[in-house]
Amino acid sequence: MAPRRIARFIGIVCGFIxxxxxxxxxxHFFPVDYLIERASGGSTQAAQEADPAGGRLVIxxxxxxxxxIDRGEEVTYSYRIPKIDLSGSAAASINxxxxxxxxxxxxxxxxxxxxxxxxxxxLPACTSISYEWTLTDDRVLSLLTRRTMRTQYGKTDxxxxxxxxxxxxxxxDLAALLSYKNMEEDKYLEKTRKALMSAYLDAYGPNxxxxxxxxxxxxxxxxxxxxRENMEAVQPYLRDDGSLCVAGTMYLASRPSGLQCQIxxxxxxxxxxxxGLIGDVTKAAAVLDQEYARKIMTxxxxxxxxxxxxxxxxxxxxxxxxxxxxxxxxxxxxxxxxxxxxxxxxxxxxxxxxxxxxxxxxxxxxxxxxxxxxxxxxxxxxxxxxxxxxxxxxxxxxRRKxxxxxxxxxxxxxxxxxxxxxxxxxPGDPVAGxxxxxxxxxxxYRYPSQEDPTYTxxxxxxxxxxxxxxxxxxxxxxxxxxxxxx
Numbered sequence: 001m002a003p004r005r006i007a008r009f010i011g012i013v014c015g016f017i018x019x020x021x022x023x024x025x026x027x028h029f030f031p032v033d034y035l036i037e038r039a040s041g042g043s044t045q046a047a048q049e050a051d052p053a054g055g056r057l058v059i060x061x062x063x064x065x066x067x068x069i070d071r072g073e074e075v076t077y078s079y080r081i082p083k084i085d086l087s088g089s090a091a092a093s094i095n096x097x098x099x100x101x102x103x104x105x106x107x108x109x110x111x112x113x114x115x116x117x118x119x120x121x122x123l124p125a126c127t128s129i130s131y132e133w134t135l136t137d138d139r140v141l142s143l144l145t146r147r148t149m150r151t152q153y154g155k156t157d158x159x160x161x162x163x164x165x166x167x168x169x170x171x172x173d174l175a176a177l178l179s180y181k182n183m184e185e186d187k188y189l190e191k192t193r194k195a196l197m198s199a200y201l202d203a204y205g206p207n208x209x210x211x212x213x214x215x216x217x218x219x220x221x222x223x224x225x226x227x228r229e230n231m232e233a234v235q236p237y238l239r240d241d242g243s244l245c246v247a248g249t250m251y252l253a254s255r256p257s258g259l260q261c262q263i264x265x266x267x268x269x270x271x272x273x274x275x276g277l278i279g280d281v282t283k284a285a286a287v288l289d290q291e292y293a294r295k296i297m298t299x300x301x302x303x304x305x306x307x308x309x310x311x312x313x314x315x316x317x318x319x320x321x322x323x324x325x326x327x328x329x330x331x332x333x334x335x336x337x338x339x340x341x342x343x344x345x346x347x348x349x350x351x352x353x354x355x356x357x358x359x360x361x362x363x364x365x366x367x368x369x370x371x372x373x374x375x376x377x378x379x380x381x382x383x384x385x386x387x388x389x390x391x392x393x394x395x396x397x398x399r400r401k402x403x404x405x406x407x408x409x410x411x412x413x414x415x416x417x418x419x420x421x422x423x424x425x426x427p428g429d430p431v432a433g434x435x436x437x438x439x440x441x442x443x444x445y446r447y448p449s450q451e452d453p454t455y456t457x458x459x460x461x462x463x464x465x466x467x468x469x470x471x472x473x474x475x476x477x478x479x480x481x482x483x484x485x486x
Contacts, residue, residue: 057166058133058143059085061095062106066113068123077124079106082131082143084162088169094162098145101160102129105147125150134240139167140180142237144247144262151257159247159260161235177236181244191265192234192246193226194274197281199263200225200250201271208273215277217253222277223284224251224258229292239264408478412444412455419457419474422483437463440471448478 061083067076081102084091105126112124128148135141143162148155163172165180172180178188200222207213224230234248243266249258410418420426420442431438438461446456455476462468473486 056085057135057141058082058131061099062103064106064110066109066124068113070123075123077109077127079109079126079129080131081106081129082133082145084141084143084164086164086166086169090164090169090171093171094143094164097162098160102145102147105129123150127155134238135166136238136242139165140172140177140238141166142239144237153255153257156257157260159235159262161237161247163237174236177238177244183244188236188244188265189231192231192248194270195246195263195265195268196225196248196250196261197222197274197278198268198271199261200252201273201277204252205271205273213253215280219277219280219284221251221253222281223288225249226281227285227288227292229288230258243267408448408453410455410476410478410481412447414481415444415455415476415478416442416457418476418481418483419455419459419485422474422485423459423472425459425471431461434461435463437465438467439464445473453478 059082060080062079062081064079065076066079067074069075082098083095105124106129109124109126112122126147126149129145131143131145133141133143141164143164145160145162147158149158163177164170165172165176170176174188175185178185200218204213204218208215208218230249230251234246236244236246239245243264245262245264247260247262249260251258423442425440427439427441429440430436431440440459441462442457442459444455445458446452446454448454455478457474457476458470459472459474460468461471475484475486476482
């Protein structure tokens with residue numbers, strides 16, 4: 001039994017060592033994928049359960065899966081841009097900010113995707129857009145967007161966060177979010193610095209141990225990471241369990257632009273290497289903060305100088321405006337006097353013209369009245385004549401109908417029915433060998449008379465637009481109903 005136990009123990013130890021080795025290799029070569037939380041492009045389960053509308057506080061404003069050619073093979077990238085589906089200025093402000101940040105990447109990708117061959121135009125700079133959102137206490141809506149960019153260092157994710165109090169319909173800044181979480185800003189900054197440093201050290205600490213990363217490079221990267229300038233760019237949001245999280249930049253010695261990551265401030269674990277580096281990192285960060293303060297001061301001085309120049313320009317404009325107003329007032333007074341004089345002269349002239357016009361209008365009205373009277377009389381005479389003619393015409397028509405009713409035994413409708421039976425085709429029937437637009441139709445071409453007491457009925461084929469041809473004729477005797485088909 002002893003050899004078996006020893007073999008089992010050796011197997012367990014070897015398995016543990018292999019697992020540790022794999023973890024170190026992954027952290028060394030692929031740290032990014034283990035630092036960044038991968039999120040689905042939509043709401044979390046908790047948010048959907050909290051929203052009685054079924055998770056529709058945030059919806060897709062745009063969604064496009066686009067296909068490109070990469071090294072001869074088709075690849076499909078997904079672009080999903082969110083929209084807060086609420087009314088109010090805060091929601092509109094957030095939606096506009098999201099569009100400004102993301103929409104042009106979608107448009108560029110669409111333009112490249114529509115190319116004949118993307119091997120000639122290249123792949124888009126942005127290869128993915130997605131988002132996730134949460135609703136905490138039926139009150140705080142947190143929305144995080146992610147766009148994946150192609151860089152010289154490979155693909156990297158860029159995050160933006162937006163927070164809103166849907167109870168008050170107000171957008172929430174850092175102060176409002178910290179107030180909701182009952183956390184002081186100093187405590188928040190301390191946690192954020194410690195969390196970002198720990199994330200860096202967890203990923204690249206093994207490189208310090210094996211000598212592939214120098215302590216100086218690590219201190220320099222960490223100093224940039226916890227600097228005031230970088231802390232001001234950190235973006236807070238709430239996770240689906242209400243925990244306070246941040247999307248921030250972690251600077252690397254080999255990557256000047258930095259790497260964005262997501263970290264929860266309430267459950268991160270402080271790195272074992274933190275205490276050994278925090279002193280040197282804090283000193284280096286203080287130097288960066290001094291440079292940043294001087295930069296801000298220089299910008300403030302420039303802004304103050306611009307404001308002073310603008311103030312002087314405003315004073316000069318005001319003085320010039322006052323002088324122009326005084327001159328304008330004098331000119332207007334002179335002009336007004338002249339206008340008053342001219343107005344009186346025009347009023348006298350106008351009065352004379354109005355009197356003359358009144359006389360002409362009175363004369364014209366009399367002439368119009370006379371003309372209207374003559375027109376009325378003429379209209380009455382024409383109306384009377386027309387009524388007499390219509391009465392005469394109506395009497396003649398009634399006489400003709402009475403004569404026809406007594407002479408012809410077969411009516412027009414009867415003649416058509418007799419002809420249709422003889423042809424074996426009826427109006428609306430489809431035509432064999434023709435499209436469905438063509439049908440049969442029939443009509444009476446000639447009616448019976450004393451000279452020829454027969455109806456001439458015509459069967460035609462028509463598409464009821466432009467094409468109509470005669471298919472057959474039938475002669476129906478108006479007295480006997482006999483029919484002959486031609």
